[in-house]
Amino acid sequence: MAFLNSFDISGYGLSAQRVRVNTISANIANAQTTRTNEGGPYRRQEVIFKAIDFNKVYNKALENETSALEYSDPLKEGLAGLKPNPAIMSVVVDKISRDDKAPKMKFDPSHPDADANGYVAYPNINPVVEMADLVEATRSYQANxxxxxxxxNMAGSAISILQN
Structure with missing residues (x-):
């Protein structure tokens, strides 16, 4: 059913934005982390999305269905003229990349992670940028x-119309 596509699209969007919100929250939480398991300060992470064209997947599935039918089958003749749905695009998380910008160096010789010159490497995270990204991701989530x-609601209305 075609109306189920809108549920899928919203679901993919919700999932992608949830990952983005979690990643941004981790960046904000670690803005002052000077030591990680990998060594050095925390590195900012950024979510990279990737568009998926479900139209290609749908056409391939349709071709497989029609090629599996016998040539004399009337169903195949009906499917041969069938046009696929309009392109359905969705988004998924492609990867979470690490920002390798140089850390911020602050002079604090009393800090346990200070180098020989008394400088401490802090993550290169701008809380204002992170908060703006968080607001954007939250609004995208709310839109989905x-x-x-x-x-x-439309599906519920359609079902109630059919019941009457």
Whole structure:
């Protein structure tokens, strides 16, 4: 059913934005972390999204279905003229990349992680940028929730119309 596609699209968007919010939250939480297991200060992480064209997947599945049918089958003749749904694009998390910018160096000779010159390497994280990204990710998440709710209400209305 075509209306289920909107649930899928919203679901993928919700999942991707949830990962983004979690990553940004980790960046904010570790903005003052000067020592990690890998050594050195915490490195900012950024989520990279990737668009998925479900139209290609749908066309391939449709081709496989029609090629599996016998040539004399009337169903195959009906499927031969079938046009696929419009392109359905979605987004998934491609990867979480690490920002390798140079850390901020602050003079603090009393800090346990200070180098021989008294400088401490702090993560190169700007809390203002992180908060702006967090607001953007939260709003995107809310938009996907609203789209999901609208699709749910439309499906419920359609079912109630069919019941009457």
């Amino acid at each position: 929730v609203a789209a999901f709710e609208s699709a749910k």
